[in-house]
Amino acid sequence: MCPYRNSSGRKFTAVLLAELVAFLPAAAAAQSRKPPAPPQPRQVFETLQAQLQRPYLELFEDAAKLEYNAAQIAQMRKYLDEARDFCVREFRSRLSSYQKQRQQLQGDLKRRTASLEDPERRDMHCKIQNLRILESQAQMLAEHAVPVAYENKKAKLELIEKWPQELKRIRDEIASGAYHQRRFGDVKDIGIRELVAGQERDVKDGQEAVRQLKMTGLLPPELDNPVIKKYVNDLAQKIARHSDLRVPLNITLLNSREINAFALPGGFLFLQRGLLEAVEDEAQLAGVIAHEIAHVTGRHGNKLMKRATIASIIYQAAQVAAVILTGGAATLGAYYALQYGFYGLGLVLSLDLLGVSREFELEADQLGVQYAWNAGYDPSGFIRFFDRMATREGYVNGASWFRTHPPFYARMVQTKREMMFLPPKAGLIRDSEEFRRMKQELGKVTAQAEEEEKNKPSLLRPVQGCPAPDKLEYKPGEPIEKICPLPSY
Amino acid sequence: MPAALLLMLLTGLLTAEPQTNTISLYLSVEEGDRLIAGLTEKNFRLYEAGRPVAFRLEPPESPMLVTFLVEHSRSSWLYRNDIDAAVQAFLSAAPEGHWYSLVTFAHGTEVVKDFTRRIGELRAAYAELGAPLWQDIDTYDAVYDTLDKLELLPGRRVLIVMGSGFDTLSARTLSEVQKKMESVNVTAFAAGAGSSLRGMYEPYLGSAARLDLTQAEAFLNMLARKSGGQAWFPKFETAYRDIARAVFLTLQNQYRLVYQTSLPRDRKFHRLRVEAFQITDDQRKDFRVRVREGWRR
Numbered sequence: 001m002c003p004y005r006n007s008s009g010r011k012f013t014a015v016l017l018a019e020l021v022a023f024l025p026a027a028a029a030a031q032s033r034k035p036p037a038p039p040q041p042r043q044v045f046e047t048l049q050a051q052l053q054r055p056y057l058e059l060f061e062d063a064a065k066l067e068y069n070a071a072q073i074a075q076m077r078k079y080l081d082e083a084r085d086f087c088v089r090e091f092r093s094r095l096s097s098y099q100k101q102r103q104q105l106q107g108d109l110k111r112r113t114a115s116l117e118d119p120e121r122r123d124m125h126c127k128i129q130n131l132r133i134l135e136s137q138a139q140m141l142a143e144h145a146v147p148v149a150y151e152n153k154k155a156k157l158e159l160i161e162k163w164p165q166e167l168k169r170i171r172d173e174i175a176s177g178a179y180h181q182r183r184f185g186d187v188k189d190i191g192i193r194e195l196v197a198g199q200e201r202d203v204k205d206g207q208e209a210v211r212q213l214k215m216t217g218l219l220p221p222e223l224d225n226p227v228i229k230k231y232v233n234d235l236a237q238k239i240a241r242h243s244d245l246r247v248p249l250n251i252t253l254l255n256s257r258e259i260n261a262f263a264l265p266g267g268f269l270f271l272q273r274g275l276l277e278a279v280e281d282e283a284q285l286a287g288v289i290a291h292e293i294a295h296v297t298g299r300h301g302n303k304l305m306k307r308a309t310i311a312s313i314i315y316q317a318a319q320v321a322a323v324i325l326t327g328g329a330a331t332l333g334a335y336y337a338l339q340y341g342f343y344g345l346g347l348v349l350s351l352d353l354l355g356v357s358r359e360f361e362l363e364a365d366q367l368g369v370q371y372a373w374n375a376g377y378d379p380s381g382f383i384r385f386f387d388r389m390a391t392r393e394g395y396v397n398g399a400s401w402f403r404t405h406p407p408f409y410a411r412m413v414q415t416k417r418e419m420m421f422l423p424p425k426a427g428l429i430r431d432s433e434e435f436r437r438m439k440q441e442l443g444k445v446t447a448q449a450e451e452e453e454k455n456k457p458s459l460l461r462p463v464q465g466c467p468a469p470d471k472l473e474y475k476p477g478e479p480i481e482k483i484c485p486l487p488s489y
Numbered sequence: 490m491p492a493a494l495l496l497m498l499l500t501g502l503l504t505a506e507p508q509t510n511t512i513s514l515y516l517s518v519e520e521g522d523r524l525i526a527g528l529t530e531k532n533f534r535l536y537e538a539g540r541p542v543a544f545r546l547e548p549p550e551s552p553m554l555v556t557f558l559v560e561h562s563r564s565s566w567l568y569r570n571d572i573d574a575a576v577q578a579f580l581s582a583a584p585e586g587h588w589y590s591l592v593t594f595a596h597g598t599e600v601v602k603d604f605t606r607r608i609g610e611l612r613a614a615y616a617e618l619g620a621p622l623w624q625d626i627d628t629y630d631a632v633y634d635t636l637d638k639l640e641l642l643p644g645r646r647v648l649i650v651m652g653s654g655f656d657t658l659s660a661r662t663l664s665e666v667q668k669k670m671e672s673v674n675v676t677a678f679a680a681g682a683g684s685s686l687r688g689m690y691e692p693y694l695g696s697a698a699r700l701d702l703t704q705a706e707a708f709l710n711m712l713a714r715k716s717g718g719q720a721w722f723p724k725f726e727t728a729y730r731d732i733a734r735a736v737f738l739t740l741q742n743q744y745r746l747v748y749q750t751s752l753p754r755d756r757k758f759h760r761l762r763v764e765a766f767q768i769t770d771d772q773r774k775d776f777r778v779r780v781r782e783g784w785r786r
Binding site for chain 1: 556588590592603606635639643644
């Protein structure tokens with residue numbers, strides 16, 4: 001029998017629904033503005049928060065000694081999710097507010113354009129430009145920085161929770177010798193073994209892809225410093241000689257601030273200046289190069305990339321770069337966003353855009369660690385670089401690097417597992433004199449590039465010398481806790 | 490203080506050009522169709538408002554800023570192929586190492602691509618323009634606005650106009666554009682569209698069409714003449730490749746005379762004259778100098 005048969009019942013239901021419709025969004029809005037309260041008890045929360053700030057490598061060592069129960073971990077995970085959602089909503093709301101303010105100002109400007117005196121017009125132009133800067137920052141934080149920062153924290157939490165058991169399993173595998181049976185476990189045969197047949201066939205596709213890439217004209221200019229080129233080339237060739245690569249390795253250095261590297265099929269490796277700036281030692285750089293070489297040896301690009309689509313992929317990548325680095329501001333905002341630390345609008349060719357899936361990333365992580373180790377480098381370099389990027393500046397300047405690389409936990413564990421399975425080797429290289437010399441040289445190149453970027457001419461700059469916004473949404477290098485502060489006890 | 494003086498002072502404060510008395514004068518030296526390179530300071534004489542001026546010969550500023558100003562109007566259908574050919578020719582001939590930007594105009598001016606060192610970005614931006622939306626051809630406004638923007642930038646600036654030279658609905662007048670060109674230190678080149686009208690269909694043009702064409706050519710010629718550049722009006726589409734090469738060759742072979750101007754800031758036009766010559770066996774041989782006509786300060 002239908003419960004709404006009589007009319008008073010229907011009226012009551014209608015009123016109730018109307019109330020609900022009016023009430024629910026208001027309640028949701030109130031909820032969304034409320035920052036999450038830190039979970040109880042205080043001491044547990046604070047010590048756990050401190051653990052999440054520590055490097056992955058330290059957590060791998062200490063996770064077994066940490067005593068947090070499942071409820072505490074679950075509580076913290078919920079808190080991190082809420083904190084992420086709150087921060088994302090907060091920056092989206094600010095973005096919307098800046099957009100409204102700007103549109104209002106632009107409307108005023110249009111209405112009053114004939115009657116405005118120069119100083120007032122200039123003041124309005126400056127305000128509009130500053131609002132564009134803030135819009136760019138808010139969009140960047142909401143869409144990229146905050147999700148990456150919290151993904152990283154959650155990965156560390158997962159590590160604290162699951163690593164002790166995983167470690168036990170790894171030790172059991174080592175004890176039983178089962179680890180030899182893992183995929184690509186024949187590390188003593190690197191260079192002889194056949195990973196995937198037919199690398200040679202990728203060279204032609206790679207050449208075609210490089211040609212198309214250059215034809216688009218969207219590639220940043222090449223970094224033309226003989227010292228840096230020789231150093232990176234020597235390092236990459238050394239790793240290539242100790243890998244499963246069967247094709248010549250071609251290295252191209254791009255003079256762009258973007259922290260990224262990408263490989264095209266057939267051994268065409270592109271490294272951007274920002275990456276060289278971001279690595280702290282030779283082992284970190286070796287780890288990244290080895291990871292990219294692994295994409296080539298695994299023929300990942302070939303498996304998923306269609307030649308016909310390379311130009312559109314690259315163009316799409318450039319569009320993503322524009323959004324990530326300037327918040328999508330296409331004109332004046334772009335210029336000013338570039339001025340305020342987003343500059344280096346290079347190509348953000350993420351592996352995801354090349355169609356590289358999560359499985360291929362994990363495979364490249366495993367093989368990359370093997371190649372770095374086989375070439376005599378400390379295989380922890382890749383984890384340390386990954387960690388540094390995610391924990392510190394990475395989620396701002398390296399947003400493109402991380403944008404498509406989660407889940408972090410699985411990748412970190414995969415890398416650590418492989419490190420544990422590798423036979424011990426003495427004298428693994430972490431740093432070198434050549435690396436320091438390269439860094440010195442890079443300092444000069446960076447200074448020159450920054451100077452040039454600062455003085456870059458523009459037709460889209462009607463007003464010069466506008467004062468900077470009173471308060472920026474973030475400054476490069478700031479931790480997420482400072483960018484989006486949450487209540488503590 | 491008289492209002493005129495106040496206005497002059499304000500203008501001086503608000504625009505970049507007249508603030509400085511040091512001027513970089515770009516010029517090319519020709520003998521027939523040949524560009525003359527390798528001249529030294531003693532091969533030149535410079536006169537401002539009829540008076541000789543001391544100068545020094547310096548290497549051209551690098552990188553230079555080159556803006557391609559391209560007509561993109563629905564009314565330009567007759568010239569579309571020419572404009573396309575010209576744009577492609579200039580983008581192919583442009584040497585690396587300089588800053589390039591692409592600006593289009595029809596009903597208003599649009600910066601399609603701001604200055605970049607990557608020519609490919611301009612090519613991609615041009616390819617994405619799509620069909621023109623507007624019937625108008627606001628050439629005067631476009632030239633004026635672009636000069637206005639270039640005026641604010643330091644260094645060596647070059648404007649390359651690709652279009653018919655017609656104007657249908659500009660707010661600015663020819664006289665205003667002319668004055669602007671006289672006051673801004675930008676060298677302008679023009680590749681006039683309409684090769685089929687000047688070539689294949691020339692015998693069939695009526696007097697009104699001929700007059701329009703002459704007027705359009707006169708405008709582009711004025712830009713070149715005032716700024717020390719050059720304008721071309723080919724009769725074949727294929728000629729744009731040679732024009733583009735000629736423009737960049739001219740730019741590569743320009744001389745830069747640096748001097749202190751003593752011209753008053755009176756908003757009047759003052760003529761400029763440069764002589765280039767070589768003395769061999771006590772015989773003076775004069776060359777043709779392509780240089781701006783003068784300054785309005």
